[in-house]
Amino acid sequence: MQQVKYILFTLVAIVVLNACSPADGDFAGSEYMPDMGHSIAYEANVYTDYSLNTWEDASTIPYRQGAIAKEPVTGTVPRGYAGAYFSDIERREEIMAMLNGEDGVNSINVPVNGSVPYYYEDTEEERTRAIAEIIENPYPITEAGLEKGEELYNIFCGICHGEAGNGLGYIANPDENPNYKYPAAPANFLLEEFTNASNGRYYHSIMYGKNVMGAYKDKISYEERWQVIHWIRHLQAEELDKEYSEDANTLNPEFGTPMSQMSRMASAATDMEPTMAPAQEAPAEEGDHGSDDHSSGH
Numbered sequence: 001m002q003q004v005k006y007i008l009f010t011l012v013a014i015v016v017l018n019a020c021s022p023a024d025g026d027f028a029g030s031e032y033m034p035d036m037g038h039s040i041a042y043e044a045n046v047y048t049d050y051s052l053n054t055w056e057d058a059s060t061i062p063y064r065q066g067a068i069a070k071e072p073v074t075g076t077v078p079r080g081y082a083g084a085y086f087s088d089i090e091r092r093e094e095i096m097a098m099l100n101g102e103d104g105v106n107s108i109n110v111p112v113n114g115s116v117p118y119y120y121e122d123t124e125e126e127r128t129r130a131i132a133e134i135i136e137n138p139y140p141i142t143e144a145g146l147e148k149g150e151e152l153y154n155i156f157c158g159i160c161h162g163e164a165g166n167g168l169g170y171i172a173n174p175d176e177n178p179n180y181k182y183p184a185a186p187a188n189f190l191l192e193e194f195t196n197a198s199n200g201r202y203y204h205s206i207m208y209g210k211n212v213m214g215a216y217k218d219k220i221s222y223e224e225r226w227q228v229i230h231w232i233r234h235l236q237a238e239e240l241d242k243e244y245s246e247d248a249n250t251l252n253p254e255f256g257t258p259m260s261q262m263s264r265m266a267s268a269a270t271d272m273e274p275t276m277a278p279a280q281e282a283p284a285e286e287g288d289h290g291s292d293d294h295s296s297g298h
């Protein structure tokens, strides 16, 4: 019995003493099960030869090499600039070179970090101003954009406004959700009032919400907001048996320009200032463009 006590005591003493051995010189000290208690600092965008990076035996890229400044992947479109990218199919390479700072000896690649300014406050007057002033969707209508808009709409808006846009999402639909207690009816986008409303009404609501509806500006990016708006237009067009797609927009040409019309616009506008904004009218016949009164009409 006595012996067992001594053995136990000795074992405990060894463990305790070992646990306390201090770090010294090249010896980092002992620690039982450090698990992830200490991370290897990853210095982003800094040249470093931090010598304690010890992960890489098995990996193909030494960690040390991974910790240096990175170039964006070739062809990266800065956030908020997809509109420029799509604005002119024929000049894409040129536009990319400009965005990536390759178009001149002294040009600098300034990464755009996704923050697109919004010049309207969260007040009723400013809401009215936004509705009056924000007309065009800066992104053309594309197949891929509509797909993305649909997905985002169903994630962020459909629960209230309904996947069909009729204001009868699960949260406010007594048939689907008999216990519903949502205090206000979500807008029905299929009503004439909303079909006729300018894009600003949607954009402003996404930025600030309205009454019980919260804001979505921190949840969906600039481009995503506009794709969601394209999708709402698409739902409205469907309701009215009209088209709102990459090929045609028979809902209202003010709301968005189909991708298929972008290149025609670009070639018809070679002698005009390049612009990111879609034209208000469908392009006229080739012959029309030479005449002075037509160009002054814009």
Ligand code: HEC
Residues within 6 Å of the ligand: 153, 156, 157, 158, 159, 160, 161, 171, 184, 185, 186, 187, 201, 202, 205, 206, 210, 211, 212, 213, 214, 216, 228
């Ligand atoms: C949690 C429920 C909810 C979600 C999610 C939601 N909304 Fe709403 N939304 C509402 C309600 C409720 C109203 C009515 C507010 C009012 O008029 O008082 C409304 C109103 C609106 C309006 C009309 C504002 C006006 O000018 O009258 C728009 C546009 C709108 N929402 C867009 C969106 C979009 C786009 C999304 C997704 C990004 C979204 N909403 C997500 C509940 C929601």
